[in-house]
Amino acid sequence: MSAFTEELFEAARPIWEAQLEHPFVQGIAAGDLDEEVFRRWVVQDYLYLQEFARVFAWGAAKADRLASMGWYAAALDLTLHTEMELHRAYASRFGISADELEAGEMWPTNRAYTDFLVRTAADGDLAELVAALLPCAWGYAWIGRRLAEEDRPSDRRYADWIETYASAEFQQAAEWLREEMDRLAADTPSDRRQRLLALFLLSSRYEWMFWEMCWRGEAWPV
Amino acid sequence: MLARVGPLWEEMLRHPFLVETRDGALPDATFARWMRQDYLFVEAAIPFMGTLLAKSPAGHRKPLADAIAAFHSELGLFRERAAAVGVDLDGVWPSFVCHAYVQFLLATGALASYAEGFTVLYAAEKAYHDSWKVVKSGIDPGSPWIGFVENWASDAFAGWVRWLETELDGLGDQAGRAERARMADLFETTVRYEIAFWELAYGRAEGWPGIREVA
Numbered sequence: 001m002s003a004f005t006e007e008l009f010e011a012a013r014p015i016w017e018a019q020l021e022h023p024f025v026q027g028i029a030a031g032d033l034d035e036e037v038f039r040r041w042v043v044q045d046y047l048y049l050q051e052f053a054r055v056f057a058w059g060a061a062k063a064d065r066l067a068s069m070g071w072y073a074a075a076l077d078l079t080l081h082t083e084m085e086l087h088r089a090y091a092s093r094f095g096i097s098a099d100e101l102e103a104g105e106m107w108p109t110n111r112a113y114t115d116f117l118v119r120t121a122a123d124g125d126l127a128e129l130v131a132a133l134l135p136c137a138w139g140y141a142w143i144g145r146r147l148a149e150e151d152r153p154s155d156r157r158y159a160d161w162i163e164t165y166a167s168a169e170f171q172q173a174a175e176w177l178r179e180e181m182d183r184l185a186a187d188t189p190s191d192r193r194q195r196l197l198a199l200f201l202l203s204s205r206y207e208w209m210f211w212e213m214c215w216r217g218e219a220w221p222v
Numbered sequence: 223m224l225a226r227v228g229p230l231w232e233e234m235l236r237h238p239f240l241v242e243t244r245d246g247a248l249p250d251a252t253f254a255r256w257m258r259q260d261y262l263f264v265e266a267a268i269p270f271m272g273t274l275l276a277k278s279p280a281g282h283r284k285p286l287a288d289a290i291a292a293f294h295s296e297l298g299l300f301r302e303r304a305a306a307v308g309v310d311l312d313g314v315w316p317s318f319v320c321h322a323y324v325q326f327l328l329a330t331g332a333l334a335s336y337a338e339g340f341t342v343l344y345a346a347e348k349a350y351h352d353s354w355k356v357v358k359s360g361i362d363p364g365s366p367w368i369g370f371v372e373n374w375a376s377d378a379f380a381g382w383v384r385w386l387e388t389e390l391d392g393l394g395d396q397a398g399r400a401e402r403a404r405m406a407d408l409f410e411t412t413v414r415y416e417i418a419f420w421e422l423a424y425g426r427a428e429g430w431p432g433i434r435e436v437a
Contacts, residue, residue: 062333064400123277125335125401187398 004185004193005178008134011197012204016139019204020146024211028161031153035094038158041214042091043104048210049087051114053079055133058121062129071176086164093157107218113206120199127184131196134177135203140165141174223341223409224348230413234349235356239420243367244357253367254309256423259320261300261311263419266324267346268293273331274339285385292382299369307366318430319422323415330408337393341405344386345412350374351383353416 009016019025024041027033056079059072088098106114120132144165152159164170185193224231239256242248268290275286304311316324327346331339354374361371373379394402 187400189396189398192396 003178003182004196005134005138005181008131008181008197008200012135012201015201015204015208016142019139019208019211020143022208022211022215024215025143025147028158029147029150029153031155031158033158037215037217039094039096040217042087042094042096043101044107044110044210044214046084046087046091046101047104047106048110048114049079049084051118052133052136054118055121055129058118059126059129059133062126064126068126068180071180075173090157090160107213108220109206109209109213109218113203113210116202116206124199127181127188127192127196128199130177130181130184131199132203134181135200135207137177138174139204139207141170144170223345223406226406227410227413230410230417231349231352234413234417234420235352237353237417237420239423240353240356243365244359244361246362246365250307252423252425254304254307255425256420257300257304257309258311258314259317259422260419261297261304262314262316262320263324264293264296264300266327270327270331270339271343273328274336274343277336277339279336282389285382289382296373299373303366303369317422319415319418323419326411326415334404334408335401337390337397337401338405338408340386340390340393341408342412344383344390345409346416347379347383347386349413349416351379353420 024033024037027037053076056072056076060069060076063069063072088101091098091101117132121129124132144162144167147162148166152162181196185196188196239248239252243253271286271290271293275283275290278286300311303309327342330342351374354371357367358371358375361368365371394405397405
């Protein structure tokens, strides 16, 4: 039998391909994405990461073995300190100050996605938590690697974006989470795997919606 | 799971607290000590049910919500009985066993899977039902503690425990091997706490480690 994550990938493939083909992602690949549009991503992703870190905190709290507990704790530390610091440095290359990042307001899609993630992490078991967070960690690694197969854009900032997500560290993190998902799914009966698949597909859709949110811009309707 | 804890379960049902309550031989002060601590435990069972409710499938929500209401009724029963026999339920400091059991309950509710939390609920409720049936079989109907017997040994409570049992079997069928093993461990831990809880009525296993007097 193929690994469970391969089943997840096959089920979500149309959504993942749509992400790759999204004009926002293609704009990064070509290096011609409007800076104003990209700034939206920088701010929204910064806000996203703070909530994403909470999911790792729940992961550490719910871990069923020491190795997993340590990994989630390390991921929490990396997200909260290293990755967010990198994000601040990266934002400054687009003229966005740390104050502006902090003052940013989550747009509706981002709010809904992160609330869904944190709620699933709080209420679900560890397998559900991993199924929900995987499309972000694995998806960015997958997109990074796919874009890295082509020539880098001339704009160094977009080239660096691709390098970040195609990097060995990012690929390894995604790989660890895939193995974790497969390990947890191996002890999950088939009808409950459907729940894991549903969570994975929902987060995959939210990932596409995140690009779309940044591409079009978003605001609270009232 | 019941088979695995068989000897422990028998030990629980043979406990002098139950036998002496049934026979009217238990000193009032001993019963009062149990009552003061169990009141704290029932209070804590309500937020525990809240954590289960948050994780529960739709079909479980009404029974769990009804159980929260039932816990409130139990608190009323404790207050009514305590007032009748002159026991003060306010300002009670939890014994170590009571405190540890409550933390176990809430930690399981917060961090474990729904099936695991549900296991603890079933174990505690089943333990109470079976224990108070022991008391019921021979207690003087005029006993001041008859209200507790009528609560936990009642047909209505038996129906609730049967529902828990059926649903737990279903959850067990859907659980993987590792989760089922954790459920069995949680079941046994809960039974051990239940026995320790009868013990604390006698002032044994009541204190905090290293602390001579309990306030």
